């Protein structure tokens with residue numbers, strides 16, 4: 001039995017997309033946030049997803065996107081799911097759903113128990129939740145920092161929507177994270193990189209194998 005399904009985020013090279021698909025990842029993430037070392041253009045993303053088989057969801061990651069950026073990326077038809085990783089309000093999540101016609105996954109950063117209420121609030125409007133570590137104050141990026149949070153915060157908790165666990169996951173710790181939290185899906189970016197923005201085929205394979213069990 002599969003331990004957890006996998007999302008590999010921040011893909012920029014065809015060989016890494018191919019490795020993720022071959023190994024059995026169910027979600028592939030493409031970052032549309034220009035400040036990120038993992039950013040891709042709409043044209044690059046369209047090229048990268050050209051051979052992705054049905055059943056593997058293509059996720060576009062945005063940070064407080066304008067309607068214009070969303071429309072530009074959506075025009076390529078390269079996405080199945082939108083991930084919002086900024087300070088989007090619940091009302092904005094609903095707007096993005098309506099504008100895109102796609103399922104929307106809202107990322108929520110946790111650093112302590114007070115942050116858990118957001119998962120309940122966003123669960124009313126979002127189609128999926130991504131439970132991540134809260135970025136450190138002054139961080140350049142609101143996610144993809146390779147930081148874990150205290151997974152014990154999630155023990156015994158369930159939300160209205162399907163969810164993914166993210167934040168500092170690696171091939172070495174992912175099985176323990178799933179065992180503790182019961183996460184049905186795990187999301188990784190830094191943990192399968194040799195340097196920021198540089199994915200590594202061997203690490204992708206090792207992560208998917210460890211997560212799937």
Ligand SMILES: O=C(O)c1ccccc1NCC(=O)[C@H](O)[C@H](O)COP(=O)(O)O
Pocket residue numbers: 009010031033036037038061063085130132141142143144145146147166167168169187188189190191
């Ligand atoms: O990856 C980025 O560069 C990024 C930029 C802006 C917002 C979010 C970003 N990444 C989020 C993710 O890659 C994942 O959803 C998740 O947070 C896992 O990140 P990591 O801790 O690096 O595995």
